[in-house]
Amino acid sequence: MLPRGMKAGAKMAVTLKDVAKKAGVSPATVSYALRGGQYVSPATMKKVMKAAKALGYTTNMSARSLRYGKTKIIEVVVHELDIPYYYSKLAATAVPAINREGYQALVLQTGLDAGNVKEAVDGISNQICDGVILNATGIDANEIKRLSMNRPTVLLDDCTPEPVLDTVMTPNREGARIATRHLIEQGCRSVAAVGIGYVSPTAIGVQVGTSKERFEGVREALAENGMGLTERQCLACDWLVEPGREIAHQLADVGMPFDGLFCASDSLAFGLIRGFADRGIRVPDDVLITGFDGISLGEYTVPSISTVRIDMKDLVDKAIRLLLDRIDGIYDGEPRREVAGYDFVVRGSSTRA
Numbered sequence: 001m002l003p004r005g006m007k008a009g010a011k012m013a014v015t016l017k018d019v020a021k022k023a024g025v026s027p028a029t030v031s032y033a034l035r036g037g038q039y040v041s042p043a044t045m046k047k048v049m050k051a052a053k054a055l056g057y058t059t060n061m062s063a064r065s066l067r068y069g070k071t072k073i074i075e076v077v078v079h080e081l082d083i084p085y086y087y088s089k090l091a092a093t094a095v096p097a098i099n100r101e102g103y104q105a106l107v108l109q110t111g112l113d114a115g116n117v118k119e120a121v122d123g124i125s126n127q128i129c130d131g132v133i134l135n136a137t138g139i140d141a142n143e144i145k146r147l148s149m150n151r152p153t154v155l156l157d158d159c160t161p162e163p164v165l166d167t168v169m170t171p172n173r174e175g176a177r178i179a180t181r182h183l184i185e186q187g188c189r190s191v192a193a194v195g196i197g198y199v200s201p202t203a204i205g206v207q208v209g210t211s212k213e214r215f216e217g218v219r220e221a222l223a224e225n226g227m228g229l230t231e232r233q234c235l236a237c238d239w240l241v242e243p244g245r246e247i248a249h250q251l252a253d254v255g256m257p258f259d260g261l262f263c264a265s266d267s268l269a270f271g272l273i274r275g276f277a278d279r280g281i282r283v284p285d286d287v288l289i290t291g292f293d294g295i296s297l298g299e300y301t302v303p304s305i306s307t308v309r310i311d312m313k314d315l316v317d318k319a320i321r322l323l324l325d326r327i328d329g330i331y332d333g334e335p336r337r338e339v340a341g342y343d344f345v346v347r348g349s350s351t352r353a
Helices: 016-023 027-034 042-054 058-068 086-100 114-125 141-148 172-185 210-224 241-253 266-278 312-327
Strands: 073-078 104-109 131-134 153-156 166-169 191-194 260-263 288-293 306-310 337-339 342-345
Touching: 016 027, 016 042, 027 042, 042 104, 073 086, 086 104, 086 312, 131 312, 141 153, 153 312, 166 312, 172 191, 172 210, 172 260, 172 288, 172 306, 172 342, 191 210, 191 266, 241 266, 260 266, 266 288
Parallel strands: 073 104, 073 131, 131 153, 153 166, 166 337, 191 260, 260 288, 288 306
Antiparallel strands: 306 342
16 A cells, blocks of 8 residues: 555655665664765775665765765775785775775776776766766776766876876876886896887877877887887787786797886786796896886785886875865866876896896
8 A cells, every 4th residue: 555645656765774775784874874974884885875876865865965065975996906906005095095084985996897987977976975086997088077077086097188187197108218228227138018009100199098108108218228119019918917927928938039028017017927937937037027006016026026116195195185176166277187206116027136
């Protein structure tokens, strides 16, 4: 029987109890989560937000946002969390930094799925959060701006020539240049770039992206020493461990044509070291390797990995500051672009005794 006054076919309003039941938590936890409660774990927060959105509770959340002014939630959207990877380090650094600002961090993993990125951005337009920090791989920055409905968004490593949204960059070109220059200074005369596709001269001013920027850094370092960078020297692959291992096997099987390898990520470098060990090739005795990122894993490999170490605290602090400037109404001007600090760490993978 329908409640008195309700017509057949009418929908009952979704309540906190409905969201709690779907999320598998108490109504009090839902209420606290929707207010950006400091003591709700990121995992619980994610379950509550997912349940609320699935049940169409966004209208209720928007009304609550108008009442309280802010959700006090910031989303951090990353690619992967399952290995000691660049984005897991970013998330681990961002969560306490966001909490110190009086906000709750909601970490979402996209798995490089553009659909998941769109869903995360949709959370801003529905006022599920006050702003988002994300790497929008696979989606154009202009599309991100449209989806966010001009709500506060900070992109990571968006290489669009003119920034569309506030952006924090890693030192892609400069870091690759320094790492490659180091290999040359160590005596390497046949250097390859792992994880980077070849960029033809006609595409230099057209193609954009972190891979292209790191390609330019490698090319510039080689050119400074009278060397070129050909398609043969660019070994494109995903920036993960297993592709690095596969590349190492391939190089070993054709007689190891290079004496120095710049890797676009530390995860790739780790995979290369493992793959070369499978084939009896020794690092650094037979080939020198440098990485990029500065993830903690690189300190514990044998040999340890020389790397362009990103100052993750600096990157996170800059991203949060840019975002809070927008959220708090401190800044409402043109998109800004900043570059994170870094240093080059020389370890065993690129030095011979």
